[in-house]
Amino acid sequence: MADVRPAIDAELQRLLPPESYGLKHASKGPRSLFGEILDWMLAPLLLLWPMSIAVTYLVAQSIATAPFDRSLENSVQAISQQIKTVGDQISLTLPMSARQILRADENDTIYFQVIGPRGELIAGDKDLSLPADGDPLQVGTITYRDSRIAGNEVRVAATLVILSTSTGPSPVMVQVAETLEKRSQLANEIIKGVILPQFIILPIVVVLVWFGLSRGLAPLNALQNRIRNRLVDDTSPIEERAAPQEIMPLISSFNDVLYQLEDSVQSQKRFIADAAHQLKTPLAGLRMQAELAQRENSPEELQRSLEQIADSSTRATRLVQQLLSLARMENTNKLSEKILIDLSQSAADATKNWLSAAWEKNIDLGYQSNQQSYKMYGNPVMLKELFNNLLDNAIKYTPNNGTVTVDVRHANQAGLLIVEVKDTGPGIPPEERQRVLERFYRVLGSDIEGSGLGLAIVKEIATQHGGKLEILENIYQESPLKYGTCMRVYLPVGTP
Missing domain, CATH: 3.30.450 (Beta-Lactamase)
Structure with a gap:
């Protein structure tokens, strides 16, 4: 599993204080939250201090003027008398x-x-x-x-x-x-009495602010250390109650990421385990058939064994291709080579490619064309894989002398296209329709060979294009009523 600590640690470094604090920050790396708060607390204090000195001087001048003005008043009155x-x-x-x-x-x-x-x-x-x-x-x-x-x-x-x-x-x-002169002396004495204590108090205030911030940010440092010391494979959620209230939304967001990461890890583990199990069966069959072929004496039996080996290798190759397609699509965040595609032409080409497989079972395979062109922006390789998996499933599960129909049309909602593949197979029970979209899941009681990956790949391709996959019923005989399967894919027209 990938080490998740660097991503989490980088985000925490952006928000939490580093080990060394200071008013001056290094030119490289994120700014310290401690230094940021300290700057915003001390900078106004240092700016207001000269202003306080100026205000103190004016107040001192006013205080010093009043008593001496009264003395002048007494002198004026004495002379007047x-x-x-x-x-x-x-x-x-x-x-x-x-x-x-x-x-x-x-x-x-x-x-x-x-x-x-x-x-x-x-x-x-x-x-x-x-x-x-x-x-x-x-x-x-x-x-x-x-x-x-x-x-x-x-x-x-x-x-x-x-x-x-x-x-x-x-x-x-x-x-x-x-x-x-006396007024200036008194004003200076007042200023000295007010300003000089500030020279002693100001450094004490800075130290107390520094100490208070260090104590206040201590829980963040402790949280940072706990995350740094987590094991590589530890995706358990962070205890929110142990964090300060101000960063609880951040912790909650991290926990959401950890939950998603845990789901992804578990999904990868299941994928690897299922893939290993699915590959083990055809490989074991190949080995057994190869050993039997070595023991055969007659050319007919040897030929039959070689045909079985070729058939098993074909199934194994198809399984590996589907595994690679699913892994590639699940790890694709953005569609590459998104170009304008004629979806109706792609459907017609895919239908032609599966004609030989349909003829082997005497299945009537056709593309229901209305001579219109339905164009969208998408990945041609992915959409080709989508048609191949839909047709492969439909032909595989449709009995001999059945019917498979491909249709492309506009949806009732503007900006959406619909791709439908209908068959006259046994259908899928409603309670199983969501589960068959899971990887490697197959309906119980089915004797058709398959990997259980086709619909999972179709769903992933539709999701990558901003669409979705629905499984519906296909009524192909009204009396008596019979149901097949209708695979409907919604695809947005999209933009280049």
Whole structure:
């Protein structure tokens, strides 16, 4: 029997992980399922990690901005409370100590500015820029913006204060600006606190994923090893319950293949055993007749023995030819030399070839022609063998002075042709019609010599052409009612 392990092992290698795993796969051979899953798990993780750093930076900037903005707000409010009016004069009464406290910062530089109602500078730094026209200030509301002063980026908080003067209400703008050093330091500290642990956690995650996949795929490795360690002739099904649920359909499909393989192996064993048994009988007869011929003294008896030897060798040759035909057809997956064939002409030629055999039994053999041409695509050698086996069976089982008729016509179903061979023989009982299609099976009680292969060959040829064989009754005498056999073969017209 052929070793089935390479085919099964190749399919499993396509789906199961090999012995060595890795993110990088070799250029030769199938990809590792382990590596495939690992790639799809770790690649998004490694791609999302830089994105998480960018998001963390933005969040850290937002977190670092909030407390320092509140500090700027307090400074703006403190300066606003120190603005005084005398008549129509506006001034900032900010003691020097307060100014020193306002500007006292080790990391950042603080700027402030007070602008009067006519745009004049009342106090503070004149280099601090004014708000843009599209960003108006509101009384009692602190607004924030980013700006630059002396080449440095600063964060500015500004508001409007309404003062009462002799000329009426006067708006005064108060601004406080601060460089961004402390904010950057706080944001960096937040990022370090979040990112640095990830450098430790990420390798641990990779190791845990690796370990988890190894444990998860362990049943697949065990299944692969069990299949590899099976004996060459072991076609027993794989235990589905021992496999993970995800590959149970795969195991079920393999079991179906194993069942078919087991049937094929058993069929081959039966074929070999039956063939050996069938060949043993004519060969033993040949040997016995040859031994008898050696003992004969008279020329007449020697001639009779030689005729028997010739007859036995003819039967053995026919049996060997049928065995070879059946084996060749059962091992043909696709029809070779599929050409356009005139089926009616093939039937007529086959009928002519069997005329001499029919005349020996005084059988009326004829082809029922309606002068039409029935063409199909098929293998001419196979179809010739089909006609020969049908006619051989019909003539062999039809008694002397009987009738055998060959007919080719269109079927009622479009695209199908029918080949019929009718005889006036003993017929086949309905309960035996399926069994006679089996190899070497012959109806009990029949005294006609035969191998039991003819109909099996016809069935195989019909199947190879996409058709089928039916065994029907042939009513050839209505009173009293008598039945022969009608072998009907359906063949599709086919395509080139």
